[in-house]
Amino acid sequence: MTEQFLPVSPDLTGLCRFHFEEFQPQRDIMHSLLPILTLILAWKKGAGALDLALPFMVYLDPDNLVCLKWGFDNLQGKITFTLAVNTTGWVGFGLSPNGGMMGSDIVIGGLRQNGSYFKDYYATGSSMPLVDKQQSYTLLSLSESEGQTIMSFQRSIETCDDQDIQITAQPIKLIYAYGTTDEITYHGARKGTKEVNLLNYMPRTSLPNSNYISATVNNITIPPHHTYYHCKIMNFSNLNTKVHVYQIAPVIENYDIVHHMLLYRCPSFVKRPYDKPCYQGDIGDTCFGVVAAWGVGGGVFELPEHAGIPFGGVDGSTFYRLEIHYNNPNLNAGRTDSSGLRLYYTTQLRQHDVGILTAGVLGFGNMEYNIPPNAPQFHTYGVCNTTVLSQLVNPMPDLQTFAVLLHTHLTGRKVRVGHFRNGQQIDFLGLDENYNFELQQIVSLGNIKTIKQGDEIAVECTYSTLDRTNITKMGLATTDEMCLAFIFYYPAISISACISHPNTTYLSSTNYQMSDSEIAQYENSLKTLPQSQMVSDNNANFRLFQNGIVRGMMKTPNVTCQTNASSRLCAAWISNPAGIILLLLWIAVM
Ligand SMILES: *[C@@H]1O[C@H](CO)[C@@H](O)[C@H](O)[C@H]1NC(C)=O
Ligand SMILES: *[C@@H]1O[C@H](CO)[C@@H](O)[C@H](O)[C@H]1NC(C)=O
Ligand SMILES: *[C@@H]1O[C@H](CO)[C@@H](O)[C@H](O)[C@H]1NC(C)=O
Ligand SMILES: *[C@@H]1O[C@H](CO)[C@@H](O)[C@H](O)[C@H]1NC(C)=O
Ligand SMILES: *[C@@H]1O[C@H](CO)[C@@H](O)[C@H](O)[C@H]1NC(C)=O
Numbered sequence: 001m002t003e004q005f006l007p008v009s010p011d012l013t014g015l016c017r018f019h020f021e022e023f024q025p026q027r028d029i030m031h032s033l034l035p036i037l038t039l040i041l042a043w044k045k046g047a048g049a050l051d052l053a054l055p056f057m058v059y060l061d062p063d064n065l066v067c068l069k070w071g072f073d074n075l076q077g078k079i080t081f082t083l084a085v086n087t088t089g090w091v092g093f094g095l096s097p098n099g100g101m102m103g104s105d106i107v108i109g110g111l112r113q114n115g116s117y118f119k120d121y122y123a124t125g126s127s128m129p130l131v132d133k134q135q136s137y138t139l140l141s142l143s144e145s146e147g148q149t150i151m152s153f154q155r156s157i158e159t160c161d162d163q164d165i166q167i168t169a170q171p172i173k174l175i176y177a178y179g180t181t182d183e184i185t186y187h188g189a190r191k192g193t194k195e196v197n198l199l200n201y202m203p204r205t206s207l208p209n210s211n212y213i214s215a216t217v218n219n220i221t222i223p224p225h226h227t228y229y230h231c232k233i234m235n236f237s238n239l240n241t242k243v244h245v246y247q248i249a250p251v252i253e254n255y256d257i258v259h260h261m262l263l264y265r266c267p268s269f270v271k272r273p274y275d276k277p278c279y280q281g282d283i284g285d286t287c288f289g290v291v292a293a294w295g296v297g298g299g300v301f302e303l304p305e306h307a308g309i310p311f312g313g314v315d316g317s318t319f320y321r322l323e324i325h326y327n328n329p330n331l332n333a334g335r336t337d338s339s340g341l342r343l344y345y346t347t348q349l350r351q352h353d354v355g356i357l358t359a360g361v362l363g364f365g366n367m368e369y370n371i372p373p374n375a376p377q378f379h380t381y382g383v384c385n386t387t388v389l390s391q392l393v394n395p396m397p398d399l400q401t402f403a404v405l406l407h408t409h410l411t412g413r414k415v416r417v418g419h420f421r422n423g424q425q426i427d428f429l430g431l432d433e434n435y436n437f438e439l440q441q442i443v444s445l446g447n448i449k450t451i452k453q454g455d456e457i458a459v460e461c462t463y464s465t466l467d468r469t470n471i472t473k474m475g476l477a478t479t480d481e482m483c484l485a486f487i488f489y490y491p492a493i494s495i496s497a498c499i500s501h502p503n504t505t506y507l508s509s510t511n512y513q514m515s516d517s518e519i520a521q522y523e524n525s526l527k528t529l530p531q532s533q534m535v536s537d538n539n540a541n542f543r544l545f546q547n548g549i550v551r552g553m554m555k556t557p558n559v560t561c562q563t564n565a566s567s568r569l570c571a572a573w574i575s576n577p578a579g580i581i582l583l584l585l586w587i588a589v590m
């Protein structure tokens with residue numbers, strides 16, 4: 001028996017053994033589902049091996065009878081759960097302050113002969129929970145098959161109800177319980193708890209004898225320069241069979257000066273290890289395909305369970321370049337350092353090879369790109385029209401993006417990565433409204449977003465140069481700027497970067513004393529000039545394409561909840577059809 005309120009993609013990974021009945025959307029709710037239209041469109045019966053909307057999964061109990069899958073969308077401010085329990089009775093799930101019932105936020109549901117039941121409760125003690133006055137959870141589907149009850153439901157990440165528990169990027173205690181019948185009575189021993197970070201989930205793979213590749217510098221001396229980039233070209237020839245890296249962990253000796261670290265794969269013509277300053281015209285400067293990244297403030301990053309970063313093997317190059325950016329504003333002399341990255345790998349290959357695409361703006365050629373001083377909010381844009389990628393990789397598969405690392409230097413205040421299809425923005429692939437140079441980490445997207453051939457990616461950076469008296473160049477120094485997004489996706493294609501630069505050949509040089517209106521005019525010129533796009537493949541073949549376009553990016557939806565009754569709608573403006581139409585109009589007039 002099945003009640004389906006919304007299409008939830010079937011799980012085909014076999015990780016969490018769900019059984020789904022036919023897909024039967026109900027017409028009356030179809031019209032309220034415009035915001036998740038992309039989700040519906042992405043759903044194809046029997047296609048794909050992973051649930052793109054719900055990429056995370058844990059068993060809540062030790063016997064693997066209670067499985068939770070979830071995914072979230074920061075843009076809509078919604079989190080979606082699917083709970084599958086091996087019972088035909090009632091099932092309950094909740095968020096708890098301490099792992100117990102007291103004070104917890106609970107949903108209970110199930111399927112009877114005459115239909116489904118589902119409600120949002122709160123518990124005041126170890127007794128039957130009370131029904132919440134405000135029902136913050138929405139049931140999406142409830143089904144029973146082969147002795148398993150599968151309940152999908154959704155709520156706002158931030159609800160406006162003090163009988164709910166807020167979901168934050170911190171670990172939270174999840175509780176579950178279930179019955180053997182649909183009569184909701186005491187669950188006895190059929191209950192438990194597990195701590196999970198819902199918004200910043202790491203699978204915490206613990207493999208026995210985990211092997212790792214150590215990519216570190218060895219006691220190098222940091223020169224007394226504000227900005228120093230050190231490059232070490234390494235030969236990892238001992239990996240003669242391909243492995244999958246599943247975890248990237250920083251090894252940091254000097255937290256005060258190590259700013260970011262990148263490991264790049266080298267083209268096959270790089271055949272000599274060395275250890276010296278970067279970007280002095282050495283052959284290793286051509287190693288440009290990022291395979292691992294870490295930024296200051298970041299921690300360990302673990303890849304999704306079905307994907308790994310390919311490493312080693314006989315066909316590729318065995319040479320890699322470790323780049324460490326040292327930020328030494330006090331110009332200390334004689335500091336030594338042995339920092340780097342530790343890449344944990346497995347020889348049991350996962351389903352997909354992960355690739356990392358670098359997008360955004362980098363200074364290139366001898367074209368000027370200067371950010372004027374005294375600008376409170378100066379915007380720069382880097383675009384990547386994936387049509388140009390398909391000229392190098394054809395056919396280009398759908399790129400399933402799952403994480404992003406955003407990168408600017410000191411004056412960066414915001415970074416947004418827009419995703420466009422047929423000339424219209426359909427989503428954001430990354431969003432940081434409060435960019436902090438001291439806190440750069442690889443962020444999981446919450447769901448898997450698909451880049452199709454022909455889609456465009458635009459990286460927008462907002463800088464504040466109020467504390468500067470001279471222009472800021474696009475360049476490599478900490479005091480220069482860059483605007484980059486490292487986009488983690490699978491399956492990997494042989495493209496390392498797709499970046500752009502406005503063609504400023506005929507733009508007159510910037511005078512550093514510009515009025516506000518001159519700044520605005522100059523910003524607009526940079527945005528409307530044809531954008532030169534540079535694409536590089538894994539073997540350092542560069543191709544230049546003219547006439548990229550910067551399209552208008554939509555406003556970041558405001559999903560914070562206010563507690564007064566009139567604004568109880570929270571994020572509702574975006575989830576109702578009128579809101580969507582407004583949004584589309586907004587995009588259309590940009
Ligand atoms: C379904 O049955 C249960 C008990 O058997 C009853 O409490 C409930 O009201 C019924 N629901 C509907 C929609 O008829
Ligand atoms: C739970 O039920 C599913 C579906 O019937 C089944 O595939 C799975 O093996 C069961 N799990 C356990 C631990 O019994
Ligand atoms: C690191 O290098 C410094 C200076 O070159 C040297 O004094 C020191 O002994 C070295 N440390 C190690 C552990 O090799
Ligand atoms: C890389 O290292 C291996 C093992 O040390 C060596 O056999 C191989 O020749 C090296 N490759 C190059 C191009 O130097
Ligand atoms: C401003 O920066 C430019 C380019 O870096 C430099 O040539 C110029 O001397 C600087 N002007 C001042 C007043 O510092």
Ligand SMILES: *[C@@H]1O[C@H](CO)[C@@H](O)[C@H](O)[C@H]1NC(C)=O
Nearest residue numbers: 365503504505532544545546
């Ligand atoms: C900039 O535009 C000019 C004129 O269209 C063109 O000749 C030149 O190749 C372009 N430069 C780049 C780097 O795209």
